[in-house]
Amino acid sequence: MAISYYEFEKPVQQAQDKLDKALAKDRQDEKHLREIQKLETELEQARHEIYGNLTPFQRVLIARKPERPHAQDYIKALTTEFQEIHGDRGYADDKAVLCGFAQFRGVSCVVIGQCKGREVKENLKYNFGMMHPEGYRKALRTMKLADKFGLPVLVFIDTPGAYPGVQAEERGQFEAIARNIREMFTFTVPVLCSVIGEGASGGAIGIGVGNVVLMLENAWYSVISPEGCASILWRDAQFAPQAAEALKLTAQDLLELKIVEEIVPEPLGGAHYDPDTAYANLGDAMQRQLTQLLKLSPDELREQRFAKYRAVGEWEENLAEQTKG
Amino acid sequence: MPWFEKKPKFSSLPGAVRPSNVPEGLYEKCPDCYSMIYRKEFEENLHVCPKCHYHARVSARERIVMLVDPGTFQEDNSHLSPVDKLQFEAKKKYSKQIEEGRKKTGQLDAIVSGIGKIHGKTASLAIMDFTFLGGSMGSVVGEKVTRAMERALAERIPVITVTATGGARMMESILSLMQMAKTSALCAELDRAGIPFISVLSDPSTAGVMASFAALGDVIIAEPRCLVGFAGRRVIEQTVREHLPKGFQTAEFVQEHGFVDIVCERRELRGVLARLLNHLWYASPKRKSDGNGRSRAGSERSSKKTQAVEQAVAQ
Structure with missing residues (x-):
């Protein structure tokens, strides 16, 4: 798929265009080769300049690129023997989430992935990565099978949020998410989550309670999207870049806040520039973490997960200002 | 029309x-x-x-007066105070908003917790206050709900929450989101220990709080016509361009769809809670055969706490 460019990537696009044009010429002389070399250096420079120092909102934009590898791509690249299963056994099969069994580097696992598409038809099929209640229930059903059969759970998070629609409300979106979160605390198998793109709010945590949470370098994870935050707090979605700054939603922020355990590096400019490297990086990090988790006993796994989330939060024990009840 | x-x-x-x-x-x-x-x-x-x-809408303090037997409420954790860890600044600084909320409500955050009796039956209570920053759940609210549930586990008493909230607090970003996980983790512990949890929804109960502990009560009660839902009305209308049905996201609507047990008038609430406390716990044969406080909780911490409480009671 052709690479798309945002406004801030213009210099990279121009350098790339120049290089492509030169390469298209059918010439072999030394002058031409020197020209190509020069253009290649210019492209490298432009990429380092633009991508070497990304703002939080630029990372959000990169995380949303349609050509970025999605959950189904990671599952395809990192697992073998994949067998998808469908449906929540109650209402429907939500295609926004892919569930099934697979082998990951020699370990039988359950995989759960929020899917996004590259073009209109695919996007409609996956509902832009926004799950309905039946999607959360399908994921829970699959994870319960993992717990029953002692299989580790590998979760790939990439969603702009749980679907905000009339039917989703009618079928209990809040109940589905709440139940998933609670039930994920009961599992005695390793749960390894990876935020590969967008981690928006309840839609993400609804399948995201892990013993370990990994995060790709350009992924974002927050209580609300920058646009949503801007339209509420600034009363104007145009302030999304400021909101992205304020929300502290980058992988680096989340590592510092001890919400994620590890940042998985991406190729310069984003995973889509070199998907194979992105797959290998994530696969290696997952394998390393999973190997450690598999050393824990079932009870230890549950307790470790509980302890991790029990400890989250920042407050003061302000005895001086105690209110009189 | x-x-x-x-x-x-x-x-x-x-x-x-x-x-x-x-x-x-x-x-x-x-x-x-x-x-x-x-x-x-x-x-x-x-x-x-x-x-x-x-x-x-009523404040947390007014709610306590309405629900709890006079003179029986003992507040706990009232010293927990929010901090602006992320140095959050939109049009206003978060630290300033905390200050304003304090002045407006006399509270340190959007929740009051403690134990109290309802018709003589003791319960651990966590009651939210919409007047403080829209009743939003940040670290303090999450922690106090969590501690209220831990206290219920330790003392083997039921827990009741009353929610009045617009959801997770944006100004604490990911820390707020993780309070959904933390409070739900305690709901799993309550399940394991067989301790009852009653969730009361008042206007409004939405978003991140509704998609975590508030939806996980063994019994869920809502006040008439109060707003209950996940996504905001405006968000649904804007992003989906769908027509919203009449009475959408009211307590009655949500009950109709099977996600609320009881819609109950405010004057009836105390009686209904007392009845439930009795059925689920104080008159339950399981509790009586349970040696009146022997912990079935799996987590060591809570069972240790229980032992400590038992010793304290024995002395």
Whole structure:
């Protein structure tokens, strides 16, 4: 798929265009080769300049690129023997989430992935990565099978949020998410989550309670999207870049806040520039973490997960200002 | 809807109709039907409009007075105070908003917790206050709900939460989101220990709080016509361009769809809670055969706490 460019990537696009044009010429002389070399250096420079120092909102934009590898791509690249299963056994099969069994580097696992598409038809099929209640229930059903059969759970998070629609409300979106979160605390198998793109709010945590949470370098994870935050707090979605700054939603922020355990590096400019490297990086990090988790006993796994989330939060024990009840 | 049935959005009475010699604060306007209610009557009626039955929002302190036997409420963790860890700044600084919330409510955050008795039956209580930053859940609210549940586990008493919230607190970003996980983790512990949890939803109960502990009560009660849902009305209308059905996301609507057990008038709430506390716990044969406090909780921490409490009681 052709690479798309945002406004801030213009210099990279121009350098790339120049290089492509030169390469298209059918010439072999030394002058031409020197020209190509020069253009290649210019492209490298432009990429380092633009991508070497990304703002939080630029990372959000990169995380949303349609050509970025999605959950189904990671599952395809990192697992073998994949067998998808469908449906929540109650209402429907939500295609926004892919569930099934697979082998990951020699370990039988359950995989759960929020899917996004590259073009209109695919996007409609996956509902832009926004799950309905039946999607959360399908994921829970699959994870319960993992717990029953002692299989580790590998979760790939990439969603702009749980679907905000009339039917989703009618079928209990809040109940589905709440139940998933609670039930994920009961599992005695390793749960390894990876935020590969967008981690928006309840839609993400609804399948995201892990013993370990990994995060790709350009992924974002927050209580609300920058646009949503801007339209509420600034009363104007145009302030999304400021909101992205304020929300502290980058992988680096989340590592510092001890919400994620590890940042998985991406190729310069984003995973889509070199998907194979992105797959290998994530696969290696997952394998390393999973190997450690598999050393824990079932009870230890549950307790470790509980302890991790029990400890989250920042407050003061302000005895001086105690209110009189 | 025919025009003649249309409810006027604003009172058709001009402001000047109110007699100028009426002292300020003697009357209150119903936020829903805009009729003037004698303040004392409104208070005696538990802030429910006598004309249209609208259940007005009440503060956490008022709620405690309405629910708990007089003199039995003992507040705990009142010293927990929010911090601006992320140095969050939008149009206003978060630290300033905390300050304003404090001045407005006299509370350190959007929740009051403690133990109290309802018709003589002890429960651990966590009661949210919408007036403090829209009742949003940040670290302090999450921690106090969590501690209220831990106390219920340790003392083997039921836990009741009353929610009044717009959801997770944006200004604490990911830390707020993780409070959904933390509070739900405790709900899993309550399940394992067999301790009852009753969730009471008041207006509004939405978003991140609704998609975590508030939806996980063994029994879920909602006040009439209160807003209950996940996504905001405006968000749904804007992103999906769908027509919202009449009464969408009201307590009655959510009950109709199977996600709320009881829709209950405010004056009935105390009695309903007392009855449930009895059925689920105080009259339950399981609790009685349980040696009155022997811990079945799996987590060592809570069982240790229970032992400590038992020893304290024995002395």
